[in-house]
Amino acid sequence: MNNILSIKDLTLKYGKNEVLTNVSFQVQQGDYIGIVGPNGSGKTTFINAILGLKTPFKGEIEFNKDIVKQSSIGYLPQRSIRNDKLFPAKVREVVATGLLAEKKEPKFYVQEDYNKVDKILEKLRIEELKNKKIGDLSGGQQQRVLLARAMVASPKILILDEPTNALDSKTREELYDILKILNIEDKVTIMIVSHDLKTIGKYINKILYLEGKVIFYGSYEEFIYSKDMNKYLDFFIRDRFNGGI
Numbered sequence: 001m002n003n004i005l006s007i008k009d010l011t012l013k014y015g016k017n018e019v020l021t022n023v024s025f026q027v028q029q030g031d032y033i034g035i036v037g038p039n040g041s042g043k044t045t046f047i048n049a050i051l052g053l054k055t056p057f058k059g060e061i062e063f064n065k066d067i068v069k070q071s072s073i074g075y076l077p078q079r080s081i082r083n084d085k086l087f088p089a090k091v092r093e094v095v096a097t098g099l100l101a102e103k104k105e106p107k108f109y110v111q112e113d114y115n116k117v118d119k120i121l122e123k124l125r126i127e128e129l130k131n132k133k134i135g136d137l138s139g140g141q142q143q144r145v146l147l148a149r150a151m152v153a154s155p156k157i158l159i160l161d162e163p164t165n166a167l168d169s170k171t172r173e174e175l176y177d178i179l180k181i182l183n184i185e186d187k188v189t190i191m192i193v194s195h196d197l198k199t200i201g202k203y204i205n206k207i208l209y210l211e212g213k214v215i216f217y218g219s220y221e222e223f224i225y226s227k228d229m230n231k232y233l234d235f236f237i238r239d240r241f242n243g244g245i
């Protein structure tokens, strides 16, 4: 399998606060990686570094340029739900904005863009929402629209930061099912930060467990049957008390 992303000796800091130290690992095309770790363990900071929003103190983040450009990563941030009923934008317009980043000035849409929007809405099974206002949708529907926006430019890597935080368990599972379809059918490499290991365990092939450094990186089976599982279990129990699992 092809490496799509290599992280080498990456150290990330805020001032003197060293959040992650000497992180090294490889991501292969088609991986579906669950990123876990206690609150404040550096998961979001790490993602920001991959997205180019946080400059490394040390180390390298290298994309396989034959497959992916850093500028073309799909990203679904934490808590992106809008409760504003008056927000006037329609689903189709919101999703189309996902195509703007790759357009040169002047930026305007052509028919091909709307075809791409229709295609991704269909893939995510929300074509019937096309002309609805985003503020009128349920949390799960809104999250799926934002996923469509993240995916409309056909990125090879999709990064999600606790995307199901505000969703009930049924809607959560539906979102994970859709992600799995993108992963299998479209070979999209997925990296997802989640406290919901119990649910994502069914979908992912690898786990990245961060706590100031890489505590574990490997297959989900290895993780579950690891001799250090007791140590990890301690974190998951703590996490449950923090409102996680």
Ligand SMILES: Nc1ncnc2c1ncn2[C@@H]1O[C@H](COP(=O)(O)OP(=O)(O)OP(=O)(O)O)[C@@H](O)[C@H]1O
Pocket (backbone or CB within 6 Å): 014, 019, 037, 038, 039, 040, 041, 042, 043, 044, 045, 046
């Ligand atoms: N913009 C910032 N400036 C300074 N320190 C920051 C900043 N963002 C995060 N930190 C600190 O960096 C550390 C890691 O934070 P980060 O948000 O990456 O953790 P996390 O694992 O994503 O946490 P959570 O699970 O709570 O979302 C924390 O100690 C946090 O206080």
